[in-house]
Every structure is written in C-alpha cells, then in structure tokens.
Amino acid sequence: MTSLPVSEARTERHAVFVWLMSVTALVFLMVVVGGITRLTESGLSMVEWRPVTGWLPPLSEAAWQAEFDKYRAFPEYQKINRGMSLAEFQMIYAWEFGHRLLGRIIGLAFFLPMVFFIVTGRIRVREIPWFLFLLLAGGSQGVLGWYMVQSGLIDNPDVSQYRLAAHLGLAFAIFALLLLTAFKIRAEGRPMQPVGPGFRLPTTAFAALVFLQIVVGAFVAGTNAGFAFNTWPTMDGDLVPPYLFDTVPWWLAFFEDITTIQFTHRMMAYLIVLVGLWMMIAGRRSGGSAKRAGAAAFHTLLLQVVIGIATLLAVVPVWLGAVHQATALLLWAASLVALRVAWVSPSPRKR
Structure with missing residues (x-):
C-alpha cells in the first residue's frame, strides 16, 4: 500500500481534527444548556426516557396535554408547581427537550463521521478502540443523565x-478527552518547543484543582447552596461561618451541608488562584508556549472568579449562572x- 505524501496525509488528518473540535463545541453547548435547564428548574419536566423514539416534541394540543398530565402525576408539580398552566409547562419542557435533543445530535455527529473516517483510513486501525471508547463514554452520559432525573421523580422533587456531580463530572471528562484527542492529532509531525520541568508540577496541580472545583460546584448547584450567603468576601458577616461540618x-x-459546601467552594477558589499564580510564574521562567499557556489559563481563572462573585451577589440569575458555567468550561x-x-x-537539552 503506497503511503500518502506528508502534506496530503496532514490534510486528511486535519479533517479528523476539525470534526473532533466541532463535537467538542457541541459538548460545550450541551453543558451550558444543561446548566440553564437546571437553573430554570426544567430538568424534571420530562418524566419518561425514550432514547430512540424521543426525537420530536408533542405536535398537537392533545399530545401536549398528555405530556402535562404525566408531569402532574409526579411530586414536582404536586409540591412545587401546582396550578401551573400548560403554557408554563411548555416553557420548562422546551429546555429539557432541547437538552436531550442536543445529546442525540452529538451522538450522531460523533458516530457517523467516525464510521466514515474509519472506512477511509483517516482514523488509523490502532486508534479505533480509543474512538469506540469515546462513543461509549458519550452513550453512558445519556444513561447517567436519566439516572439523575429518576432521583427527582420520587418523594423529594x-x-x-x-x-x-457525577453527570457534570463525566461531561467535563468527555470534553477533556475530545479536546486532548484533537490536540494530539493536530500536533502530528509538528515540533514542540522545549518546556522546563518546573512548569509541570504547578500545571498538573492547577488542572486537578480546577476539575475538583467543578465537582464542588455541582454540589453547590445540587443543594442550592448558591442561594445562601449571598455576600462577599464574608458569608453573611463571617469569614469562617458557624456550623461548619454540622x-x-x-x-x-462536604456533600450535604450548604454552609460547608459553599465555604469549600470559596476556599477552593482562593487556593486555585494561588496555584494559578505559581503556574504563570513558572511558565514565564520556561518561556515560549509555557508562558503563553500559563498566562492564558491564569487570566481565564481571574475572569471566572469575578463572574463567580457576581453570580453569588446577584443571587444566581439564570443568565449569569449560565455564563459562570460556560466560563468554567473555558477555564x-x-x-x-x-x-x-x-x-x-x-x-x-542539558548543555
């Protein structure tokens, strides 16, 4: 089999890179829409999971009424939204339906091009197991999403x-795997600038802490802790609030007390700023791509801190909460x- 010229091979692999970045962008949108779905309390509006047949919303007044009747049989309507009109139900249903539809679109946007790239050889044989793993990870996210929704269809709505936290953590993990795979393909045949070993430790610590903070943020959202202690830099006048670990x-x-959860989220942010500063300084000493990457990450962090404080002080309006989640993805x-x-x-190289 004759190998392709280097330039032609790069062009064909570039198509795989563009595809992966497009799917990554769709996952970005999916996470933001999921955040809005949570903030608008729309996630429990669809009480059934139809992964194969659920491509279309209700298309007639009778169909809408049937969906509404199903919703009214569950605790969220009975305990929180009793008296909701059909029009109000359609608004929250639209967000949850859009979230699920986007998940299906992502599945097709990944699967169909993957098959094409495998058949045409643009995805190499040794890479096929990895891409199948990515497909499986995406499918498991849909299953985990329904498992999450089920927990709200019981006594506590x-x-x-x-x-x-598991659902959001997996979404960020999938985002990372797609992005890193795209970067790997993009870098094929391109020389990398040397980076000093001093940049590795703070950068690794920074990335690990950012991911941990994302998971802590999911507990903030899941317990509605962001709607308490809407002051800064104190928590209703206390730097260290009473009743921590109560x-x-x-x-x-750490998982169930809103005071402790919000305090942890704040302290984690301060720690990440310190580690981010260490990373940026180490990047400046290394120079080149390390300097640029460290500075970009640190400045994105500062933007996220400002948005987070604004979101807290404004008592988590939907639009600002969505921006906070989007900036978390950028960070x-x-x-x-x-x-x-x-x-x-x-x-x-050592001289």
Whole structure:
C-alpha cells in the first residue's frame, strides 16, 4: 500500500481534527444548556426516557396535554408547581427537550463521521478502540443523565446532588478527552518547543484543582447552596461561618451541608488562584508556549472568579449562572492546553 505524501496525509488528518473540535463545541453547548435547564428548574419536566423514539416534541394540543398530565402525576408539580398552566409547562419542557435533543445530535455527529473516517483510513486501525471508547463514554452520559432525573421523580422533587456531580463530572471528562484527542492529532509531525520541568508540577496541580472545583460546584448547584450567603468576601458577616461540618458524621458536610459546601467552594477558589499564580510564574521562567499557556489559563481563572462573585451577589440569575458555567468550561479548556504543553513538550537539552 503506497503511503500518502506528508502534506496530503496532514490534510486528511486535519479533517479528523476539525470534526473532533466541532463535537467538542457541541459538548460545550450541551453543558451550558444543561446548566440553564437546571437553573430554570426544567430538568424534571420530562418524566419518561425514550432514547430512540424521543426525537420530536408533542405536535398537537392533545399530545401536549398528555405530556402535562404525566408531569402532574409526579411530586414536582404536586409540591412545587401546582396550578401551573400548560403554557408554563411548555416553557420548562422546551429546555429539557432541547437538552436531550442536543445529546442525540452529538451522538450522531460523533458516530457517523467516525464510521466514515474509519472506512477511509483517516482514523488509523490502532486508534479505533480509543474512538469506540469515546462513543461509549458519550452513550453512558445519556444513561447517567436519566439516572439523575429518576432521583427527582420520587418523594423529594429535586435530583440527587451526588448524581448531578457525577453527570457534570463525566461531561467535563468527555470534553477533556475530545479536546486532548484533537490536540494530539493536530500536533502530528509538528515540533514542540522545549518546556522546563518546573512548569509541570504547578500545571498538573492547577488542572486537578480546577476539575475538583467543578465537582464542588455541582454540589453547590445540587443543594442550592448558591442561594445562601449571598455576600462577599464574608458569608453573611463571617469569614469562617458557624456550623461548619454540622453533620454526623462530619465529613458528610462536604456533600450535604450548604454552609460547608459553599465555604469549600470559596476556599477552593482562593487556593486555585494561588496555584494559578505559581503556574504563570513558572511558565514565564520556561518561556515560549509555557508562558503563553500559563498566562492564558491564569487570566481565564481571574475572569471566572469575578463572574463567580457576581453570580453569588446577584443571587444566581439564570443568565449569569449560565455564563459562570460556560466560563468554567473555558477555564477547564485553558488548563488542559497548559497541561498538554507541560507534559507533551520535550524538556530542554542539558548543555
């Protein structure tokens, strides 16, 4: 079999890169829409999961009424939204339907081009298991999403914060895997600038803390902790609020006590700023791509901190909460870029 010229091979692989970046952008949109769905309390409006047949919304007044009747049989309507009109139901249904439809579109946008690229050889044989794993990860996200919704269709009309954190964490993990795979393909045959080993430790710590903060943020959302202590820099006048860890056993407070959860989210942010500053300084010492990646990640972090404080002080309006979630994705992407620069780039040669 004759190998393709280097320029032609790069062009064909570039198509795979563009495809992966397009799917990554769709996942970005999916996470933001999911955040809006949560903030508008729309996630429990669809009480059935029809992954194959659920492509179309209700198309007649009778069909809408049937969906509304199903919703009214569950606790969210009975305990929170009793008396809701059909028009109001259609508004929350639209967000949840859009979220699920976008998930289906992402599935097709990944699967169909993947098959084409495998058949045409643009995805290499040794890469096929990895791309099948990515497909499986995306499918499992849909299953996990329904598992999360089920937790809110019982006596307490709110989804489990544990399942919400798992759902959001997996979404960010899938986003990372897609982005890093795209970066790997884009970098084929291109020399990387040397990066000093001093950049690796702070960058790795920074990325790990950003991901952990995202999971903590899911617990903030899942317990509605963002609607309490809407002051800054204190929490209703206290730098360290009373009743921290006021659970038995104490460690459950990290997951179930809104005071502890919000305090943890704040303290994590301050810690990430310090580690981010360390990373940026280390990047400046290394120079080149490390300097640029470290600075970009740190400045994105500062933007996210400002948006987070504004979201808290404004008592989490939907639009600002959505911006906060979108910026979290940008920060995660920036941290991944820095992480790749730190670990993929060669170390400078010793003289």
